Amino acid sequence: MTNPPASNPVSRSGQEEILTDHSYDGIQEYDNPLPGWWKFLFWLFIFFAPLYVLYFHFGVEGRTVYDQYDRKMASIFELKFRKIGSLTPDRETITKFMNDPEGLGFGKVVFKTNCVSCHGAKGEGAIGPNLTDDHWKNVRNIEDIAKVISEGAANGAMPAWKTRLSHINQIVLTAAYVASLRENPEAGPRPPEGNVIPPWGE
Ligand code: HEC
Numbered sequence: 001m002t003n004p005p006a007s008n009p010v011s012r013s014g015q016e017e018i019l020t021d022h023s024y025d026g027i028q029e030y031d032n033p034l035p036g037w038w039k040f041l042f043w044l045f046i047f048f049a050p051l052y053v054l055y056f057h058f059g060v061e062g063r064t065v066y067d068q069y070d071r072k073m074a075s076i077f078e079l080k081f082r083k084i085g086s087l088t089p090d091r092e093t094i095t096k097f098m099n100d101p102e103g104l105g106f107g108k109v110v111f112k113t114n115c116v117s118c119h120g121a122k123g124e125g126a127i128g129p130n131l132t133d134d135h136w137k138n139v140r141n142i143e144d145i146a147k148v149i150s151e152g153a154a155n156g157a158m159p160a161w162k163t164r165l166s167h168i169n170q171i172v173l174t175a176a177y178v179a180s181l182r183e184n185p186e187a188g189p190r191p192p193e194g195n196v197i198p199p200w201g202e
Pocket of ligand 1: 110111114115116117118119127128129131135136137138139145148149153154157158159161174178193194
């Protein structure tokens, strides 16, 4: 049986307190390791953090709570389609929904679900052209946006969405969202394409 060294006092709980083997200016300290469960959580969270960042910030589009919220709001708005009826893809309707936060939010969800792979998360362009600048290839006025979404362009390089999206309102509201992107131009990876066209109102 080994007796503790005389320098190791006994705590009030009756347990032996282990002293570390150094002393500075005559000051000694107890060897007081953190409990196992504490260290386990410490390492667990360190390993968890990079996975969290990768999943939510570098993963596929649409995983954040903001995106989930947008999708919920869009599905609520979709319930109103019966009341709204079928929208006409004309200048007046598209312009009206550019100022309607609910309609725009709906268009944004359609865009995030179907269009970001080719046009970028903010419409800045990728495989397809930048939709936030003043240069346009197939579009002269705001109603052309709905036409291109519906019919496609460049022999299907831009797909026709009229058969893929289930309701004309999806096309009209997405056109309103796309038209609104021009308010915040984003630099993209592609050079400007097409001709400079006047602002939507003109
Ligand atoms: C498979 C890739 C792809 C997807 C997905 C796609 N687009 Fe496109 N889009 C293109 C390409 C490529 C063009 C350019 C066509 C051309 O060269 O005339 C284009 C052009 C456009 C234009 C006209 C731009 C201009 O300058 O004339 C609009 C508006 C547009 N897309 C909107 C959308 C919307 C809204 C969606 C989602 C519903 C979408 N696109 C999904 C590839 C895509």
